[in-house]
Amino acid sequence: MGLFDSKECALCGEKAGMFTKQKLQDGFLCGDCKKKLSDLSSGWKERTISDVNEHLQLREANKEKSSQFQVSRAIGAGGSLEIDDAHGWFRFKIGRDYQQGNAQVFGFNELGNFYAEIHYDAYADDEDNDGVPDQFDPDSRDFNRNRNTMMGAMMRAGELNSQSANMFVQASGLAQYFRSIGSQINDAGMPAEVTDVTMVVGTTSRFWPEVRLRSAYFGSGGSDQQRLQDAQQTIQALMQIRGGAGGGAGMMAQPGMVPQQGMGMAQQGMMAQPGMVPQQGMGMAQQGMMAQPGMVPQQGMGMAPQAATPASPSLCPSCNAPVNGAFCPNCGTKLS
Template identity: 30%
Template sequence: MGLFDKKYCDICGEKIGLLGNRKLEDGNLCKNCAKKLSPWFDERRHSTVDQIKAQLSYREENKKAVEAFHTTRSFGDRYLICLDEDQRKFLVARTGNIISENPDVLDYSQVTGCELDVDEHRSEEMTKDKDGNEISYNPPRYCFSYDFNIVIRVNHPWFDDMCFQLNSSDVEVFPPAGTLALANPGQRSMEYRKYEQMGSEIKKALMSARQQIRDDISAAAAPKAVVTCPWCGATTTPDASGKCEYCGGAVNA
């Protein structure tokens, strides 16, 4: 088969245009089908046609989860992490229209870790001498810029982590002229502190919810204690709400 022979998508069967092919391990994928894959999925080139079909089937089912999703808390500017605290689910969206975007909906229990990674970039400010040549200030002056990246590690069939940036533009900090470089100049900026706090809140929310689910599972699996009901005198194992299985009285009242 020649380099410029016509290719067809092994998923939808449509002809693939010039530069529109997305190579699979054992076939071809058109750009329209590729857009339907999870944005966190990065193993396309090492995936088979059957694996891609399986993921696209999952992505169709995910639309139902998006429709049933109700945001109770949200964080972020460039990306938006939304929590549905009633259903114990979350998603990360890139737009305000989650129905058309179809972001992956995950359970809190799928979270295995969460970190805030702050990238610092330093550049020196220069001035010019009388001949127009760039020279350093004395003492040197620096501009600092920061990006705040969240990494959510997950147990998911199609991806292992969700990495995204909280800030929509660089957070810039200019220490006052004549001051020595500070250990953490970003702390001088209210915007820096805002995103730092936002990252901490996201981490706390996800990890606390994950721990609560683990605690609930452990409690459900623990042996049930047999007690004497103070209302009917029966020897009973209280139900999930702490009531007698015979008379319905509150055993722990």
């Protein structure tokens, strides 16, 4: 058989066109049957027709979940991450699945690894294409601007380079959830500009091992600064999902937030932050908190019950031997 011979669809038996077909490990799907697959699923070249049938059964069963989904909060630009705290579900408000009313619903316990990718441009700007980077070209608008001035201007415009992006990431306290893609220094030896921010969300469902959210997630026209802020907000929400929190109980306490009386941190579903001060009458253990540097318990509560410091032993008046009880263990003298 030649390279351009027609293929038969393993599902419907119709012709699988060369430019529209989906290749499987043991066959092909035609363009129409290919559209039955979830548009957020992946890895089909390594899957079989048996996997396709299983996947389609899951998609059919998902329709009921999708109809029952109650959006309690939506995260990111356009609310692209939707969370149902009542059921413990989440889904993505993007793509064909959502438009057709059958966005794949994931349980909180199906959340896998997640992180944000910051992509950098390897090439310096050269507005007149003369081979001289704008920073070193007397004919460019950027000439003679020092790095701090340029960085400040970029941040005001919402455009970031590696320096300003790193400042944002460090200030967020979530550095472990951000990854750099590409060199942070461009070909002119200057801080590379940010070209995109991608949110990557993994699940334990084998047909959806990884969902990558780029411009469709952050929306058109968003600045780099806004995209990083959306990524930060999304990461915080996913951290709450991973902890099994839901609704109002799923808050992460921020610096300066004080829990209400009679209610512990664990009861409120919060994580204590540096500088947070518990209220009176509540112990650290009662609040479910881990003490942070600089946290000082108030009166009436302690970090944990402390064992009493043993008293120094007395000396026997007869033989000067150390005595801890009512009688001297050396000579038997009774202490008054």
